Amino acid sequence: MKKRVVVTGMGVVAPNAVGLANFEDAIRKGESGIRFEEELERLKFSCQIAGKPQISEEKIAKYFTPLQLRGLNSSGIVYGVIAGTDAWNDAGLKIEENEQPDWDSGVIFGTGILGVDKFREAIHLIDAGKTRRLGSTSVMQTMASGISAYLGGILGCGNQVTTNSSACTTGTEALLMGFERIVSGKAKRMLVGSCSDHGPYVWGGFDAMRILPSKYNKNPSEASRPMSASAAGFVPGSGAGALVLEDYESAKARGAKIYCEVLGGATNSGGQRGGGSMTAANSEAVIRCIKDAIQFSGISAEEIDLINGHLTATTRDALEIENWKKALKNDDFPYINSLKGMTGHCLAASGSIECVASVLQIDKNFIFGNTNCEDLNPEISALISEEKVPRKTLEKPINILAKASFGFGDVNAVAIFKKIQD
Amino acid sequence: MKEKEILDSLKKIVTPYVQRKEGLENFNEETDFIKDLEVNSANLVDVILDVEDEFDIEIDNDSMSGMLTVGDAKNIIERKLASA
Numbered sequence: 251m252k253k254r255v256v257v258t259g260m261g262v263v264a265p266n267a268v269g270l271a272n273f274e275d276a277i278r279k280g281e282s283g284i285r286f287e288e289e290l291e292r293l294k295f296s297c298q299i300a301g302k303p304q305i306s307e308e309k310i311a312k313y314f315t316p317l318q319l320r321g322l323n324s325s326g327i328v329y330g331v332i333a334g335t336d337a338w339n340d341a342g343l344k345i346e347e348n349e350q351p352d353w354d355s356g357v358i359f360g361t362g363i364l365g366v367d368k369f370r371e372a373i374h375l376i377d378a379g380k381t382r383r384l385g386s387t388s389v390m391q392t393m394a395s396g397i398s399a400y401l402g403g404i405l406g407c408g409n410q411v412t413t414n415s416s417a418c419t420t421g422t423e424a425l426l427m428g429f430e431r432i433v434s435g436k437a438k439r440m441l442v443g444s445c446s447d448h449g450p451y452v453w454g455g456f457d458a459m460r461i462l463p464s465k466y467n468k469n470p471s472e473a474s475r476p477m478s479a480s481a482a483g484f485v486p487g488s489g490a491g492a493l494v495l496e497d498y499e500s501a502k503a504r505g506a507k508i509y510c511e512v513l514g515g516a517t518n519s520g521g522q523r524g525g526g527s528m529t530a531a532n533s534e535a536v537i538r539c540i541k542d543a544i545q546f547s548g549i550s551a552e553e554i555d556l557i558n559g560h561l562t563a564t565t566r567d568a569l570e571i572e573n574w575k576k577a578l579k580n581d582d583f584p585y586i587n588s589l590k591g592m593t594g595h596c597l598a599a600s601g602s603i604e605c606v607a608s609v610l611q612i613d614k615n616f617i618f619g620n621t622n623c624e625d626l627n628p629e630i631s632a633l634i635s636e637e638k639v640p641r642k643t644l645e646k647p648i649n650i651l652a653k654a655s656f657g658f659g660d661v662n663a664v665a666i667f668k669k670i671q672d
Numbered sequence: 673m674k675e676k677e678i679l680d681s682l683k684k685i686v687t688p689y690v691q692r693k694e695g696l697e698n699f700n701e702e703t704d705f706i707k708d709l710e711v712n713s714a715n716l717v718d719v720i721l722d723v724e725d726e727f728d729i730e731i732d733n734d735s736m737s738g739m740l741t742v743g744d745a746k747n748i749i750e751r752k753l754a755s756a
Contacts, residue, residue, distance in 0.1 A: 459717055
């Protein structure tokens with residue numbers, strides 16, 4: 251029989267909150283994590299605001315050994331290790347110093363680009379002819395799989411330990427990859443998630459593409475406006491989200507708290523054909539991905555209570571809604587929300603942070619309100635009823651939630667979560 | 673700079689990004705970069721950078737958002753050259 255997969259632990263480092271309880275509180279209240287960044291002003295960015303998690307040095311010191319802290323200059327690793335370790339602890343799993351690793355537990359933790367600040371440091375030293383001054387950690391802080399390597403080592407995981415990368419789809423893809431590993435019986439437990447570095451060297455390329463909002467430098471909390479008529483581009487963010495996925499039987503056997511079940515999902519690509527490109531999605535592929543996820547999960551479209559969309563706050567938000575509508579084909583469109591109004595677009599970390607927000611809504615019976623969407627885009631209200639885009643948080647039980655992430659390269663991922671039933 | 677010179681330069685600049693080559697045959701002020709020439713919208717910033725290099729001007733975000741046709745681009749270039 252196919253293994254059932256459940257979520258037993260979560261951790262989150264988001265621009266608007268760090269830690270699960272704070273994050274739940276923040277998303278219920280619609281708190282913004284978007285702030286003005288002096289550094290971006292000094293560097294003459296058009297968009298001088300961003301989403302950056304607020305973490306003290308004291309907090310960081312709790313997650314790394316003094317030796318690991320020496321020369322640590324990779325924000326993605328800091329965010330990923332905090333979120334991943336928190337998720338592990340939240341699942342009630344111990345970090346043991348045994349001779350043997352835990353052969354049944356693995357890590358799939360994605361990123362887009364890692365250790366950018368460390369890499370910059372290295373470039374300056376190398377160009378100055380001081381390569382020998384790089385020290386020993388330049389490689390592990392800048393290799394893409396640095397994040398899964400740090401987490402795998404801290405937690406002592408002996409199953410597959412790897413990093414995936416698929417732009418803004420990364421986090422949701424990691425979840426589905428971990429899911430498949432457990433379903434196929436190759437692992438009992440997978441820590442899945444993703445992280446994204448912060449800073450001008452990550453965000454600069456997007457600013458150059460002129461797809462970030464430039465008119466909100468004085469009022470940052472209003473800048474990220476998913477589904478709104480005045481959406482003016484996505485606000486760049488950073489952070490990490492992590493979830494412990496576990497074989498249902500194993501979770502039951504150890505009496506773990508179960509947040510919800512992962513029914514499955516789908517990943518695909520539009521092949522940069524049929525309207526798809528490096529930066530734009532092929533709608534047919536998006537629709538297919540949603541339909542495949544529903545079919546694979548063994549549910550019907552009508553059963554979906556809530557969609558947590560990709561919805562980045564560009565003019566393309568309406569097209570995403572249109573694609574959902576075509577894929578679901580039911581008269582009664584589900585509720586839909588986007589976390590990005592509060593966090594901005596956390597790029598490679600967005601999928602996992604938003605999966606954490608999705609699971610919280612199922613576990614705690616609420617639908618967080620969409621912020622900065624007072625002026626719903628008329629193209630959207632022409633497609634779906636306005637009440638399906640709640641502007642205020644609703645206390646409501648969610649049975650089935652669909653989470654979507656889309657990314658550059660015309661790649662898509664949709665995951666389906668369900669309230670646990672014994 | 674004469675109008676024709678600007679249009680000729682623009683044609684040369686945009687050509688590598690054009691996905692619909694027929695659109696170039698009737699290249700005039702009404703030509704729409706995306707509709708007629710099928711320039712990928714993401715590539716428009718590269719067209720802008722090439723224009724900036726060619727005419728030694730700077731085109732801000734607001735000017736860029738109004739640059740849908742060859743005529744729009746020509747007007748912006750003329751305006752920037754006049755104020756330079």
